[in-house]
Amino acid sequence: MAENILLVEDEEKLARMVEMELRYEGYEVAKAFDGRSGLEQALSGKYDLVLLDIMLPQLSGMEVLRRLRRESDLPVIMLTARDSVIDKVSGLDSGADDYITKPFAIEELLARIRAALRKRSVRSGKILTAGDLVMDVERHQVTVKGQSVELTKKEFDLLHQLLENKGRVLTREALLDSVWGFDFVGETNSVDVYIRFLRSKIDEAFGFKLIHTVRGVGYVIRED
Amino acid sequence: MAENILLVEDEEKLARMVEMELRYEGYEVAKAFDGRSGLEQALSGKYDLVLLDIMLPQLSGMEVLRRLRRESDLPVIMLTARDSVIDKVSGLDSGADDYITKPFAIEELLARIRAALRKRSVRSGKILTAGDLVMDVERHQVTVKGQSVELTKKEFDLLHQLLENKGRVLTREALLDSVWGFDFVGETNSVDVYIRFLRSKIDEAFGFKLIHTVRGVGYVIRED
DNA sequence: ACCCATTTTTAAGAAAGCATAAAGTACCCT
DNA sequence: AGGGTACTTTATGCTTTCTTAAAAATGGGT
Numbered sequence: 001m002a003e004n005i006l007l008v009e010d011e012e013k014l015a016r017m018v019e020m021e022l023r024y025e026g027y028e029v030a031k032a033f034d035g036r037s038g039l040e041q042a043l044s045g046k047y048d049l050v051l052l053d054i055m056l057p058q059l060s061g062m063e064v065l066r067r068l069r070r071e072s073d074l075p076v077i078m079l080t081a082r083d084s085v086i087d088k089v090s091g092l093d094s095g096a097d098d099y100i101t102k103p104f105a106i107e108e109l110l111a112r113i114r115a116a117l118r119k120r121s122v123r124s125g126k127i128l129t130a131g132d133l134v135m136d137v138e139r140h141q142v143t144v145k146g147q148s149v150e151l152t153k154k155e156f157d158l159l160h161q162l163l164e165n166k167g168r169v170l171t172r173e174a175l176l177d178s179v180w181g182f183d184f185v186g187e188t189n190s191v192d193v194y195i196r197f198l199r200s201k202i203d204e205a206f207g208f209k210l211i212h213t214v215r216g217v218g219y220v221i222r223e224d
Numbered sequence: 225m226a227e228n229i230l231l232v233e234d235e236e237k238l239a240r241m242v243e244m245e246l247r248y249e250g251y252e253v254a255k256a257f258d259g260r261s262g263l264e265q266a267l268s269g270k271y272d273l274v275l276l277d278i279m280l281p282q283l284s285g286m287e288v289l290r291r292l293r294r295e296s297d298l299p300v301i302m303l304t305a306r307d308s309v310i311d312k313v314s315g316l317d318s319g320a321d322d323y324i325t326k327p328f329a330i331e332e333l334l335a336r337i338r339a340a341l342r343k344r345s346v347r348s349g350k351i352l353t354a355g356d357l358v359m360d361v362e363r364h365q366v367t368v369k370g371q372s373v374e375l376t377k378k379e380f381d382l383l384h385q386l387l388e389n390k391g392r393v394l395t396r397e398a399l400l401d402s403v404w405g406f407d408f409v410g411e412t413n414s415v416d417v418y419i420r421f422l423r424s425k426i427d428e429a430f431g432f433k434l435i436h437t438v439r440g441v442g443y444v445i446r447e448d
Numbered sequence: 449a450c451c452c453a454t455t456t457t458t459a460a461g462a463a464a465g466c467a468t469a470a471a472g473t474a475c476c477c478t
Numbered sequence: 479a480g481g482g483t484a485c486t487t488t489a490t491g492c493t494t495t496c497t498t499a500a501a502a503a504t505g506g507g508t
Contacts, residue, residue: 108406115401125392140393140438152495153440189455190497196456215454215505291476294484376484413466414486420468439465439494 003117004028006047008038008064009079010056014102018051021106027113035059042068049116051109052096053079069095075116079104128163130210131223133202135163144206151201154179158194159202162211162221171218195219227341228252230271232262232288233303234280238326242275245330251337259283266292269363273340275333276320277303293319295377296364299340303328352387354434355447357426359387368430375425378403382418383426386435386445395442419443 005027009015012033019029030047032038035056042050042064050068054061065076078099097116100109125138132145140156142149151159157179162170172191180190195211203209212220229251233239236257243253254271256262259280266274266288274292278285289300302323321340324333352359356369364380366373375383381403386394396415400408403415419435427433434445 111401111406114397115406118395118398138392140441140444154496188497189499192455193457193497196458199456213455294475378485412486413488416466417468417486423467437466 002026002028003048004030004046005113006030006032006038006041006050008032008035008042008050008056008061009053010034011053018106018109021110022113025110033057035061035064039064039067042074043071047074048120049075049077049113051077051079051113055081065096075120077109077112077116128160128166130163130166130221131208132206133163133210135160144202149201149205151198154194155197155201158191159198162219166221166223169214169218169220174218191219226250226252227272228254228270229273229275229337230254230256230262230265231275232256232259232266232280232285233275233277234258235277242330242333245334246337249334257281259285259288263288263291266298267295271298273299273301273337275301275303275337279305289320299343301333301336301340352384352390354387354390354445355432356430357434359384368426373425373429375422378418379421379425382415383422386443390445390447393438393441393444398442415443 005022007015007018007022007029009018009031010033015031015033019031022029030041032041036058038050038052038056039059041047052061052064056064059067061078065078068074068076073095075097076095078096080099080101097119098112100112125136128135128137133142134144135142137160142151142156142159158175161175161178175191176188195213199211203211210221210223212222214220229246231239231242231246231253233242233255234257239255239257243255246253254265256265260282262274262276262280263283265271276285276288280288283291285302289302292298292300299321300319302320304323304325321343322336324336350361352361357366358368359366361384366375366380366383382399385399385402399415400412419437423435427435434447436444436446438444
């Protein structure tokens, strides 16, 4: 589930360069070369973040931002020319999440993208539940019947994944992908072992059964 | 409670003119005619905003800004000569809130002053607490059980960030972004070290535990 | 009921993450 | 210039977490 980035930039050479770097980092990238189509695509709901040049044909970046902000709070990072300082100020005022002046080091751009995406993911601080179990994602806290349960990072991530897919059976492979990362090599029974850890801290400790094994398929959380 | 504005400007004629206009608008105004005394007054804590000329005897405006920013987040609007674009850029980069080029219309200056003061009043005027700890953001002061705790700027900013997100776990990267800035390069454990400083000044000195480590994730302030 | 594939459990070594002290650097003040 | 303060980096030991592997248990098909 790579993040989708929309790049709105009319200088094709720069756009191609940035696109390449972003893809290399594992992002999905779409491009628009003018303000009008950029706005249109940004509103499509397909993207997680927009990189928006200020100087654009058809509709200026500022204008795109202003219109976008009427309907969406999609994260936007403005790309501004070196000496157009005024843009910086008014851009942030009209709702950009960040700005970066051209020419920029790609590393800095990447850092800002990460920060903007992180900010968004915090925004949607959600609570997941299953029976008596409550997970507060941003607080990184899990309670059962009001009582706090201490989980390590892997345990937490695994439980998180299962809760996000409550009722759906997840294969070991799918869990490895999402919790351990796709670049995991070789045979391992880590998932099984961590399921065991979770069961002993949750199911056994509180005397019910949330985590079910589906033989030959995988694991699932069911609240019954 | 009129806002106090410090005007640092060596052209006396201009200074007198601006002072008159500001007073007419209901602001309290103090003046300084060189960088050194300007910096000194700015640091006194009496002012809500500084108008800072770039060209100053003794200590340039840029230098004043730089030193001021080491200890304070007081809003600063730079006054720059017509075409000194370089100054504009590096001024904002080094932490000015806005700039205006001379000669300027007084109405524009007033608008920017209002904007800067508004921005500040949104960001602060706030008291943050966690257990027995109280942070007065504006006064840049922290007390525990009524007893004042001396913190350096970085320590303060880090604690501030943690308090603003009390209960939410913040990653090292997020803290680096918000406290140290994006342009931080390379590997560093500065966050860890500053957490240690805070712990020794707060948790250890007063015998409780506010700052918690969430292994594999980051740090969080929890008051329980 | 028995067997085999699958899953669970256990345990121990490896690795990662963290805390801390101390050295190093930059910068200002006098 | 020298001392002081704030900040950053480096190094080290320790603790927790993760991984692996192998033994024990379980379940379902025949």
